[in-house]
Amino acid sequence: MDLASIVYLGVTFGMFVIFVLIVIRTYSKKRKDEGEIAKYQMLDDD
Amino acid sequence: MENQTYNYAIVRSFVTWSIIWGLVAVLVGVIVSFQMVDPDLNFPPYLTFGRLRPIHTNAGIYGWGIGMIFATFLYMVQRLCKVPLWSDKLAKFQLWFFNATIIASAVTLLLGYTTSKEYHEMEWPIDVMVVILWVVFAINIIMTILKRKDEQMYISLWYMMAAIIAVAILYIVNAAAVPVSLFKSYSAYAGTNDANVEWWFGHNAVAMVLTAPFLAMFYYFLPKSTGVPIYSHRMSIIAFWSLIFMYLWTGAHHLLWTPVPDWIQTLAMGFSIMLIAPSWGSVFNGYLSMNGQWHQMRENYLVKFLILGITFYGLQTLQGPMQAIRTFSAFIHYTDWVPAHIHLGTMGWVSMICFASIYYLVPRIYGRELYSIPLANLHFWLILVGQLTWSISLWIAGVLQAGMWNAMNSDGSLTYTFMETMVEMYPYWWARAFGGMIYLAGLIVFIYNLYKTAKKGGAIAAQATVVEGRA
Amino acid sequence: MWERKPVLLCVLATVAIMVGTIITMVLPFAWVNTEADRIEGVTPYTALQQEGRDVYIRDGCNNCHTQTVRPLVPEVLRYGDYSKSGEFVYDRPFLWGSKRTGPDLARLGGKYPDAWHYKHMESPRSMVPKTNMPDYGWLSDNQLDPQMIQRKMDVLGFPYTTEEIKALEGKNEMDAMVAYLQKLGSDIPWREATETTIVGDLKNPFIDAGQTTISGWASLYVENCAACHGPQMEGDIGPELIGDDYDDEILFEIIYTGIADGGMPSFSNLGTDKVWKLTNYIRHYKTDGSQ
The missing domain is CATH 1.10.760.10 (Cytochrome c-like domain)
Incomplete structure (x- = not known):
């Protein structure tokens, strides 16, 4: 495997890891209320 | 009530002006659709298809689309942040500078001052105006967000901020040119590079002008209209990051099989298919928000527009990736299938959401209830039938012509000459023009309804602030 | 974190946007239009051709005509050799287009004599009765402006001679347009390379037709x-x-x-x-x- 392929796979894998981290963070149990609060707040602005 | 301090006057002005530019876009669209079937309807030098078509597209995108983005963002930012606009004066300037820019674009395009780059035809002095306009808008929105009351930002604000940043980058990079005179410039990029930059811009104009801001509107106006929150805020966040990340890779799917390097095309193809996920993330978020609320499709005309709008978005984001596949593109590209696809998004998704937003805003910005809900329903059916007539006729035309272009005899020669394939298009072009007329009729019904609403005496302002578009 | 901090959210969104931008839009500049891309024989436009190109842009010909032949069998048969990156290095802007209401023009140069183009631009329907192309005879009424064209050539950095500029005097936009159309795709000798040679004896299959x-x-x-x-x-x-x-x-x-x-x-x-x-x-x- 040449350097280009390693970089290519590394970048792809790195982006995938970032995506997984975002999903884990967003869906973590302790953030559940915090993550959903905005959708209720937007309804009671009148 | 705190609402008193919200600036609704500016929202009303932007709504009015974007409807005017929207009417211009549709009107010119109908004219050019007739020019397609009868070349005698071209009146050179100004009123020819070649000069009018960019006016149609730019009036639609910049006049109607961006006009409505201005209107709704200036409204949403105040309501979502629960604070008045950062600067009313800046917003006022933005309104008149917006109209000046659109008029200057229309006039210069008619005179033939064009860069030829699709959806970015305006010459460099107008590019400067567009940039000023956008910066003014961006400052006002971002400053308002900075002084907000709610700590957590609702998903609409996320899409708004991402769109504002992305459009600025896209527009400035693609505008780079060397002026020869006030009305003529040459692109800073040449040939294949120019093509790649242009479609990086072009496809992301679709993403950041015609998708992200309208998702912001959808996520705001759907719960506001139904009275129930969206299904999942967290799902909308995953879709947000995926969407804004992946869109930027896909521009070259407009350039499949061209001299643009293959690897760029392949990346564009792959990312286009992956984009189905975040797109449908939003579609499902909308549908699932309707759990137990589907009866509102019958009872609340606003919901009908919004759900049909997101359905058009869902269809658009399935058809788009399909066309981005090399094999399919080889067959269908350059035919009438492509405008059929685009108009599914613009006449369906974008405009449906705009209409819903305006109907929702009417009691708030006019202080009056809508003049006639039956007319709003008529408007709905006319634009739905008009759009479907438009797109379905051209899908058939596209497949037919593609088939004829590719047909070969047993000796390896082509079965049809170009003209033999073109003459087959006329019936479908007529059908398209007819579809456009139905759509135009729908738009006129809509404008009439708003006009009557504005004229009808007896303001009901006190009621307007609590009505949530329930009909 | 970023759910509460708009500035941070803006920064992160910009980063997300820039990854695809840099890889698919910025990086290609390292490969495209480089020496490796060059094709011998591809020359800049002459003053007259460039002006024709600008008329083509002004009147939005690119709204109905593409200028890129894809490497697909029916396409190469219909239009000619497929387009190569190096053929477009002098094109500012590119004019590949996105819709073929009319045929592709990437290989039009040299296909017909000048007289064909003059007649066709004047009245397309006199030659192709059912076409929907508008008449462009009015281009002949517009005289060229040699000073302006010279300025354009300077900005583009294309070579020209004073005689060439002087020769523009008295020429009109139609002349420029035809000159441009005749240049399209003719820098590489594809026509000679793809010329059909008939092998073996030919026999009229319809010799007995009534x-x-x-x-x-x-x-x-x-x-x-x-x-x-x-x-x-x-x-x-x-x-x-x-x-x-x-x-x-x-x-x-x-x-x-x-x-x-x-x-x-x-x-x-x-x-x-x-x-x-x-x-x-x-x-x-x-x-x-x-x-």
């Missing part, structure tokens, strides 16, 4: 030949066809392969069957219209 059968092929002539050779074969842009004494086989070959230097396009993409029908139709045509 007069009525042959006169039924008139529409082929009308659609493909009449624009240049006249509806009665009396000649116009191309020569008169009545009374020439070519053998069937020679006439077939002329139609099939064309005469590159003489402005006669190749009609090989019609297929041998139709070309033989045309050959027979032309051979049997009589001036009195009685066939």
